[in-house]
Every structure is written in structure tokens, then in C-alpha cells.
Amino acid sequence: MDRKIKGQNRAIELLEHALTENKVASAYLFYGPDGVGKFATALSFAQALNCVASKAKRPCGVCISCKKIANFTHPDLMHVFPFPMPDGSKGDISVQGEIRSEKLLKEFEEYIENKRTTPWKDYFFSKNSGIRIASIRMLEHRITLSPNEAKRKVYIIENAETMTNQAANAFLKTLEEPPDDTVIILTSSKPNSLLPTILSRCQKIPFQAISPKVIEEELLEKRFISPVQAKLFAKIAGGSMAKAFRLADEENTDTRNTSLELLQMIYNKNDLKFMEFSAKIGNKQHQALLNDMISQLIIWLSDINYLTYYPEGVVNQDRIELLESFYQLNPKIIDRTPELIEFLELMINKLAGHVNPQLILINVYNKFLETLHQL
Ligand SMILES: [Zn+2]
Incomplete structure (x- = not known):
């Protein structure tokens, strides 16, 4: 075989x-x-x-x-x-x-x-x-x-x-x-x-969830990415090799663009646009997209952290300016990163269950608004 x-x-x-x-x-x-x-x-x-x-x-x-x-x-x-x-x-x-x-x-x-x-x-x-x-x-x-x-x-x-x-x-x-x-x-x-x-x-x-170590090795072998990124993607992938590949390939994909769109709405506190957005993709049909999107937010948070002490580790290299603006909004976001990541992981788990996907999206949006704009 x-x-x-x-x-x-x-x-x-x-x-x-x-x-x-x-x-x-x-x-x-x-x-x-x-x-x-x-x-x-x-x-x-x-x-x-x-x-x-x-x-x-x-x-x-x-x-x-x-x-x-x-x-x-x-x-x-x-x-x-x-x-x-x-x-x-x-x-x-x-x-x-x-x-x-x-x-x-x-x-x-x-x-x-x-x-x-x-x-x-x-x-x-x-x-x-x-x-x-x-x-x-x-x-x-x-x-x-x-x-x-x-x-x-x-x-x-x-x-x-x-x-x-x-x-x-x-x-x-x-x-x-x-x-x-x-x-x-x-x-x-x-x-x-x-x-x-x-x-x-x-x-x-x-069939089992694949260990992060195996995923990391596979990513380094098959994709042109840094060891830091391979480790990060392997960790977020939650045992899925397919998801790890998607994360590694996501530059200029629909998922990444949709995630950036959401981040822009968060940055601008654009509630109206967000409501339209969440009504459009907050459904079971887009479950896989939502799952990957929330993972993109985890990468985004890790990027904000890397920005100050290890810029080479930033995944979204083409969005440095937006990353910096996020940091400027509330530099304390660094301290809250572990809590936010834990929250996002919980949302990914809930997505697999019977919770309304739109509700999860709204929770994510509100959590980011509250953290960044210190509401
Ligand atoms: Zn044969």
C-alpha cells in the first residue's frame, strides 16, 4: 500500500x-x-x-x-x-x-x-x-x-x-x-x-488524527515554508493533514481573502457590513470555510505577536501595515493572545457540533471588537 x-x-x-x-x-x-x-x-x-x-x-x-x-x-x-x-x-x-x-x-x-x-x-x-x-x-x-x-x-x-x-x-x-x-x-x-x-x-x-510532528515534517517536505510556519500550521491543523496544506497554501485563496475582509470589518467596527457578511456565510454549507477562517485568525494573532520580536516569523508578510494597525489599536492584545486563541479553538470545536454557525461568527466578531477596541 x-x-x-x-x-x-x-x-x-x-x-x-x-x-x-x-x-x-x-x-x-x-x-x-x-x-x-x-x-x-x-x-x-x-x-x-x-x-x-x-x-x-x-x-x-x-x-x-x-x-x-x-x-x-x-x-x-x-x-x-x-x-x-x-x-x-x-x-x-x-x-x-x-x-x-x-x-x-x-x-x-x-x-x-x-x-x-x-x-x-x-x-x-x-x-x-x-x-x-x-x-x-x-x-x-x-x-x-x-x-x-x-x-x-x-x-x-x-x-x-x-x-x-x-x-x-x-x-x-x-x-x-x-x-x-x-x-x-x-x-x-x-x-x-x-x-x-x-x-x-x-x-x-x-483512521486517526495525525500528530503535529508528522504534519510538520510533511509540510516542510512538501511546501516551501519556514520551520516556524510549519510548526504553527501543524499546531492549528488539529490533526488534519488536509487543513495543514490548506493553511500553507492559503496566500491569495478565497478563505484568506474572506478572513482579511472580516479583519478589516473588525478594524473599522463595521457592524452593518458584518451583519450582511455573517448572514451570507454563517451557515452549515460554509462550515469548512468558517473553520479555516477562524484558523486564519489564530495565525493573525500569532503574527501580531511575531511582529515585534521576530518579524521573519510573520505569515501574512504582505499585510504588515494592517497587522501594525491592529497592534496600535490595543498593544495589550499581546497579553490577551493566549486567551483569544483558546477562545477561537473552542469556536472551531463548537462549529463541528450543532451550534448555529452564524452565532459562532458573531461571537468571534464581538470578542475581537471587545479586545481591540476595548469595549
Ligand atoms: Zn499498478
């Missing part, structure tokens, strides 16, 4: 054992936090199952089968993922998988392209999404056909907990009698939201 996947030795060992002992299950559940390599491991496992290289070398990564799987073009690999819900216009996806809406098709292609080339980034659909009955019907249809060119057909169902009730019940039937030549892999960060009847039919492979 692919040793490029860092920090998941246990999961990889379990799968390698299944491969070498010829004890591959017909259904797996890869569960664990977001951004720790569940999907990457599923792809690697799909490759190993179909690779033509000698057993010890699978997946080789270079044979035609491995390449097609890496490119998402293998006819026997099916990838099911949360997709925008239908809005009344029934039949926007046919059983054969034909997407009949141009807009949906474009988003579908963008999602796959993102997954293929920059999987650590989040892709935002234009609407709320979930795993739809149409996708499960398509899977049912495909599963009855024999493999085109593979030894085993592999179905990866990403974020399986987002299945609608209807989809989950239909899927259960497939799971009860899977054909011999298929392997179904569910991935989920919320396995408890899956039907118990689905859970009990899958072999469970646990």
Missing part, C-alpha cells in the same frame, strides 16, 4: 494484511476525522486490488490500472459523493449516471478535478448536498454488470453519513448481497450517523 499516506500505519497494516492473506472483505468502513487520508487510502486500496505488478509491489502506481484509478478514469471504479439535492426537477440524473443539467454537470466535473489534483482543498457546491437516491440507483445498476477490465470493481462512497434515508435504505439492499467481484468502501467522519444495519455489515478500519 501507499506509504506516502502519513500517520495511518494501523489502517494501512490492516488492509495490507487483508491483501496478502487474500481476506479482502466485500465492504469496508474507513472512519475517522476529516482530512486524515481516508479517501487517499481508499484509492490506494482500489489500486492495490487491481494492480498488475507482483504482489509485494502493489500498488505500483505506474501500470495502466493504477494510473486509470489515480485519474478517476477506470471504468470499474465508481466514486459516489455528496451532490446537490434535486430541487423538484426530478430525473436530473439518469440511472446510467447521465447528468442532465448543465450546471450540475459542471459542478460534478469540478468536484472530480479538485479531488484528483488538489484533494486537500474543499469544494463548495452551489447548494446543500448529500448522497442521493439517484447515485445509489446508479451504483445498483453498475454493480450488476460484470467488470470491464478489472479483477475487482471498487465502489467508494465518500462521506457515507450524508446518505438520505431513502438512499441509505436502498443501499442496504446492495450491501446485503454484494457480488463476489466487488469491494465497497464507505468513508465517514461521523460513523454514528450511519444506519446500524449498514455499520454492522462493514469491516471497520479506524
